[in-house]
Amino acid sequence: MLKRLWERCQEWYVNYSEFSKRSEEEGLPYFRDKLFGSILLLTNILGLVSYVPSAVLSIYTGELFVLYIDTFAVLVLLFLAFYKGMSLGLRKKIFSINIFILSFVLFLYLGFRGNGATLLFMLNIMITLYSGREKGLKAVLINAIFYALLIICIYFELANIPSFGMYQVEVLFVILLNNILFNLLIVFAVSFLIDHLHRALLKGNKLQLELIEKHKNVLKEKERAELSDKLKAAFLANISHEIRTPMYGILGCAEFLKSYNTGEKDYLEYVEIIESNGKLLLQVVSDILEVSKIDAGLISVDTTTFNINEIINEIYISLLPLAKEKGLFFLNNNNFMNEHDTIINSDKDKLTSILKHLLKNAIKYTNKGGHVALKCISHNNDYLEFYIVDTGIGIPEDYFKHIFDPFYQVDIQNKKALHGSGIGLAIAKAYTELLGGELSLESREGVGSTFWFAIKTNLNEN
Template sequence: MRKLFVVFKKIIPICFLLAATLSIGQQKNNKLKKNLISSDQIELERHFQILNSAINTVDSAKIYNDIASVHLKSKYYLAVPKYDSVRYYGNKSLQLTKSDKTTEGIQQYLRSLNRIGNAYKNEGYISKASENFNKILNITENISNPSNFYEARQSATTEIASFFAAQENFELAINQYTSLFEYIKDKNIDEKKISAIVFLKFGRFHRKIGRMDIALQYAYKAKEVATRNDSFIRVAMAYLELAFIKFENHETKEVDLFLAKAVDLLKNPKYIGLLAEYYYIKALIADRNTNVFEKIQNAEKAFELLNKQTVSKKHITVGNLLYEAYKENGDFQKAIAIVEDTRTLEKIISNNEELKKSAFSEITRRDTNIVFEQNKSQTKSNVILFVILLFIMAVITTIYFFKDRQKKIRLSMIIAKKNEQLKQLNEAKSQFFSNITHELQTPLTLIAGPLEQVLNENKEPLDPITKGKLQMVMNNTNALKTLINDILDLSKLKAKKLKLNAQSTNLDTFFNTTTQKFIQLTKQKDISFEYCFKDLEDFHAIVDTKKLEKIINNLLSNAIKYTQLDGAISVLGTLTKKNQLKLIVKDTGVGISAADIPQIFDRYFQTSDTTKPLEGGSGIGLSLVKELVELMNGKVTVESELGQGSTFTITMPVKKATTKLSENYSNTEFLNTDISLDHLQLETEFKVKKHTVLIVEDHTEMQEFIASILQKRYKLIIVNNGKEALEKLQTNTVDLIVSDIMMPVMDGFTLLGMIKQSETYYDIPIIMLTALAEINYKLKALTVGADDYLTKPFVSKELLARTHNLLERYITRKKIKAETIAQEDALEELLTKTDDETNVLTSIDHRKHTKTDIELIAKVAKLIEQNIDNPDFKLNDLSEKVFLGERQLRRKIKLITGLSTKKFQQEIQLLKARRLLEEDTYGNVTAVAISVGMDNVTRFSKLYVARFGKHPADYF
């Protein structure tokens, strides 16, 4: 009896569990509705109303297709989906457009085939569905303008491929997409039209049959296309597919990375299917790591999310995984429960198939009723006659409206063409300003460079009057440089390439420092200047200080320009209750007329007021202010009255900094430092010029200027382009090359590439000296192999310092290389003398610098940079990563680079520091030094000046 009681005790809970799971299945069926939801019903009524006013067959066909789409959408919640209605209205659209050869007519015909095919597919009639989708392929095969109908072909191909994939015939599924790619190539269709889904499924089918390389390639393509089209949900799908591939390749770290990126895009709870996929992969990872707890936790989340969707085979897969997890954990009751739940879901899937069959019966019944009603209506002759008269009237009306519509279409095409021409003209204007600013860099360099030489390198001191005049020229040169940078910023804003670089800043200190620069200017005009920054004491905010400084500079410059003697200017900065920064710049100047105020922030605006004197100006200052403020999510307004002055008000949101990451404009440790290059031992005159420098520059005056800087120290060869440079290299020994980029015949990038590919010249150091300051040009040059990149206008001492350092390294490398060759020759001689020493010397590497050596150094540099701020990363860690002993690694680095291991590491640190400084990544020198692993800031500054000839603080 006791044993019988124990058995019943175990069976009763299981019975309750079975009843509960069956109840769950019943609830899922109960969620299915009988009628369309109200929003779909409203949409249908709207389409029928539009149908009454349709003026031609194509418009009517489009509306019938829209009605079919509403019915097709109802499959997600109806107990018996309206597939008969989908086919009924789809066939109506087919009848209307079967003879229409216009682009719109063919598109609606293909769309009808797609709707009917989808209806058959959802009912399980695969052969009929395939028949409709194959019709789409046949129609688009020989069409005159295939690009207009590519979307239909792509959709049909995807559906047919999915049929083969459902049968696990992945090779045939892949062939469908291969045919699509061949079609795109043969018809010269833009590859950008290919959907991310196509690449995603094509890669997935390859993954299913174990072709991981191809799967990975197309998963990345899918991510690229989805990113370009701003489809974040498809980006998430691509990341999940990449995670699957990496999981099957046992690349755990990359799996975690892609999963993290995917889940970050799936914050919206409506993407429960993809979230379920995410947790399913997490459960598989836990299973591989034998972490039963995480396997249960993630599988439960996946199963819970899937239960919120229509029942599918994915439920069964996840349910089986969850069953294994419970069994491994010893939770046998839960395991039994999940098995029963899975069986219930399988029954639901089976029931859905039965629903499809009953839906077909309903279709047959409705079709019969339609035929009956049509026959009945045909018996009434008087109604037919009335209908014919109505039809004739409708035809006449249609012809009238059709001609009117054609006229409107032609007019709209003319307007669209004019708009396109205006757009192109505007783009050409913006491109012109961008190009001209680059061209201005060269003459600006030729003004600023010699001026700097006269002011700083003159042996005898200049008299005060001459020096004052020259300083005035230098000040205006700097103003011109600022104007050029403003135009470049406007071009970047137009192209949406200007980005914010926000950082923690003490607003009180920043505003005080920025406004104090204008005190001297206001004194010169006897203008009263007051500024107050209420509530900003010790307030640290996350803002882009460089762009905010440009805003203030432009507003104050305008205020000083248009304010008369004995006038007044005031600046007020405060925080509003909504935590917004409010900045007010007020002056008592000439004011702005009411007619000009609406256009005052337009680019290149000049007043048309004839009563005002000609004021000049570029018309970009206030435009730049407005666009920069809007870039920072702010707003700028102006209030003005002629003769009374103007008030500019800026409001923008500011985020309070949680930590004081930097103290911009208050860190004076490196400001106003007198930079000296004495330690470089650059004598003013060299008695013996040991080195030869090749200058490649097409601008005659720029050639003379560069030569004036270098000729005291080096022998010079000057050529006009890259082709002439290559010819000179064949007949002359050159130790360093200084080259421009934009040149005729052969540009600097081509020259750089040919030199770095040459076995004879590849080790000659090259400095790219150009007006192209954008980061993408700099990265391209450094990637190809440039040793340094200097932008115009440049400082003479900086060019000298960089030239000196590169030559020192070049000579060191040549010396070590020569010594190594001599040692190798000696060793070879020893080997030929005696056989007794052979066993001792055969382990020594006798190779010269090869491609392998270069790849080794590149790998070492990359590892050092990746661990640049890791104090625990030592030489033994590095040697393990490259599979060499410490001693051997030291010798390799010395042999190839001419530097010790420590010096090589230091070089990488300084190069990274220069990149961070030029890109304005941090707010001060201390942050840059720490980020490259140098805690001693003073030592870092000295090393940086010695390497590049420019103090780090100068970047701020």
């Protein structure tokens, strides 16, 4: 509570007094000015608090001179605190002189019974804090001159100073000398600390500026990367479209050519090669176009109601010839408790694409005599789990974090002479997430892989 109250007082006083026109970037001078403002405000508050009992005691004991000097010092402090028409440098000088006069007078009048020596000691520290080591040393020098004049006056009996009559000159000399030496020690210690704090502040400011500059560079690079991604997505979409258009023409012509020379085996075989490779190229181009749309955030979900069992059977039947061609055992293992579980609300085309990409990938990387299995499990009509299990070449664990990246292939060195665009898994993962699910992988090199994904069965509830 006191901390919040003090912070509010500081904020109000800084706004009221308009102390320093410096900015925080100037470093130490700014903080010294700010510190002086806090010292002046706190000195006024504590001075007024201590003034009341001191004035009462002075009147009670008849020490009216102490009352006069305290009153004068407090009035000067109030004037410095609340009079705006004065420069900051002049405020510091008058503040220091005011405390010096108060300290010297109290020390001469009360000796070691008063707090004059303590005020001088505190003033040396404050001057070092808000004006620097040089001014602090000058303050100690003024103290030394004052003490020297005091010793001379007492030794040569030039003035009668009752408050020091009980002390021998030698003892008083040692006390005052120790006082000066202790003041010097404190001034050097405080200035040493301030210098190190200043260096740390400068280093911190330098690091902050470097971080700001690096942050700006990162933002620039981010903007360039985003622009590059947009250009890449636009290029891929455009080039994919430009390739698909003539490919449809080539495939149409290939279909038309089938009606010629139907009795010539070699001719039909060549036409079949053109058609099959054309379809393969068209599929690759279509996949690239899908990836570019995904990167550009142009893919949306088209929810319809359909029978998942029918979709699975259609996919199974369409891929069964490819599996038989490679000599694989292709299994369709569904686990639907009743017919109601097979009716879902989702995006039919995207789910079909996910299953086809994963199954084609499993068939592609499984050798002759291996197994590929598709299993689907329904969970209370809330979500469906799909498992695509194969006994293929497997995937090293080091590649797991990259396997779903576009254009990435585990068989990067082409050891198995397998070909493909490397984007099927990326599309499958993106579509799975669009359908409210996730896609994960378990695999052992040389043993096989299991791709698992789950989707919500009612996207309309989102």
